[in-house]
Amino acid sequence: MLRFTLLRLRSLILALIVASLVIFAMIELVPGDPASFMLGINAREDTINALREELGLNQPMIQRYFSWITGMLTGDFGTSYTYRTPVAEIVVERLWVSLPLALYALTLTILIAFPAGIWAASRRGSLTDLSVMGATQLGIAVPNFWFAMLAVLIFAITWRIFPSGGFPGWDEGFWTAMHALTLPAVALALPQASILTRIMRSSLLDTLSEDYIRTARAKGLTRGQALRRHALRNALIPVLTIIGLQFSFLLAGAIIIENVFFLPGLGRLVFQAISQRDLIMVESVVMLLVFAVIVVNFLVELTYGLVDPQLRRAR
Template sequence: MIRYILKRLFGMIIVMFLVVTIVFVIVRVTPGDPAAVMLGPDATPQDIADLRSRLGLDQSILQQYVLYIGQMLQGNLGQSIFLNIPVTTALAQRAEPTFFLTMFSLILAAVIALPVGIYAAYRRGSFIDQASTVVAMTAASVPSFWLGLILIQVFAVRFGIFPVSGYGGPGASFWVRLQHLVLPAVSLGVVSSALILRFTRAAMLDVFNDDYIRTARAKGLAEGRVVLKHALKNALIPILTVLGLTAAVLVAGAVVTETVFALPGVGSLVVSAVLRRDYPVIQGALLVIAGLYVLINFAIDMLYLLVDPRVRY
């Protein structure tokens, strides 16, 4: 088991190093000069050159990369060019909306997909099974931003049940902020539930065909116990996998949804940083998102140890 954990930790380090390198190179080769964007169209070439020198952008890519790696190893993600605050501070200020949006979306997706997927597999070939498959395929093909716009038009503009956008004022209560998160969480959760539903159904169908399920039924065990204790327990590996992947995708996919609903989260911060060519913020945000992605997958790998004893050996 220790060897299994060490292998996963070593893989995490390699992945993060590759992510840091790729993001750094892509950001630097993208057209656009942050110094020119900051100074505006009336700036002279000398003004732009002076600002580039002050920001360290006149150095070679290799020099900038070595400097960035050294700062990152010390826990310093740099200083935002436009916000003029540390990147870690900017990310911390925007973390709350993204965290709650991701958590609520994942909970909603799981609440919808898991019971429906289990029941659809149990009633294979029935109307419920076929209808759930059609609905899942439809939901998977719907862009979350389009669904978000429809929800805004219906529940915010026409009926006025939920706020159109934003996250409440600086002193808003948790209940007010929760109301602002309902529509974006639904738009993300419904779309994400399609993948979870299909994987849950497929995993349960594979288990229902195994011999020990027939043996449990032959012993006269109640159907609820057969489905939940025997079948579901042995189908948890692929279900946990898709839940972890969905959580990671939601963290990265919140960028567009936060923009549609004007949520002041990490996603909107990344969009504004890309438009302004704010290199440190782009690199820091993508590094944090990639880190969360890797940590979520590592947590799922650890859950494998609890769900399936064979993994320990």
């Protein structure tokens, strides 16, 4: 398992280096000068020059790349051009909203999808299966902002049991903060849970038709025992892959939901930074998100190793 982990770790580091080069090159290679781009077309020559100096754009490219990387490694992400505060500070603040929201939504997704998927697979073709499949179809087809608005209408306006938006901050207490994140998390989770339910169901159905399930039944296991003891773990690999992808998506892709609920999250931050041409902010946040995605994938691959002994030993 140690060797397996080390090999995964090696590809993780390689991926990070490549990603940082690509992001850096994108910002460098966009046509025109970043400073004049950030200031807009009406900017004066000396203001542009001052900004170039401030951003260190007059240094050679390799030096800039390394100072960017070493800066990030020591927690210095540069200073935001629009906010005039360190990027790291803003990002950390936003991360405290986006990360719990993503985890919350992912937990809900798993809590819905696992039982629903297993239930549907074990009663294939029944009314239960058909209803679960119908519900997931709806969950995938309906956009999550519509769920969000519906949830606000029912739970915040009619019944008044959840706030309709905003985030009080963690200083107000854990439960108050979680309370505020509940509706957004549900709205984010419903489509993801629908996808994951279908993956869980089809993966489990594939596994249930395997020869070793028949072997288990011939040993005297009931249908349920065969499913729990033999099918479930084998069905988990594709499910884990999807969970990894979903987490990355939930972390960065919640822009619309963050807007519906007025949440100060990462998605809104990137969106604003792009529209305000705050390249330093964009560069750093994108790198951070890439980092998160790669780390999540790394963790998912480690769990493959836990599930599948062959992966663990063979490589």
